[in-house]
Amino acid sequence: MAKHEPLAVSIADAVHISGIGRSSLYEAVKRGDLPIRKAGRRTLVLTQDIRSWLDSLPKVAAEAAE
Numbered sequence: 001m002a003k004h005e006p007l008a009v010s011i012a013d014a015v016h017i018s019g020i021g022r023s024s025l026y027e028a029v030k031r032g033d034l035p036i037r038k039a040g041r042r043t044l045v046l047t048q049d050i051r052s053w054l055d056s057l058p059k060v061a062a063e064a065a066e
Contacts, residue, residue, distance in 0.1 A: 008037065010015060010045040018050055 015022050028034040034053045037044045 005047055008046050009050075011043055011045065012034075014050055018054060020054075047052040049059075 009017065011025065015025055018025065020028075025034065029036050033056070034045065035049050037046065052066070
């Protein structure tokens with residue numbers, strides 16, 4: 001049976017799967033770059049929104065990444 005990716009994750013899981021720090025993630029939310037959803041008291045981030053946000057980050061030249 002294939003393992004399915006969740007549709008939405010908690011902030012803590014979004015930090016883990018994105019590799020971005022918690023403060024940076026909350027800054028992206030505050031700027032409106034990364035939308036969040038509320039389900040009762042839980043704050044959720046759609047995994048497709050995480051992907052879109054990461055894809056929108058500036059690309060770095062190979063030599064600058066070293």
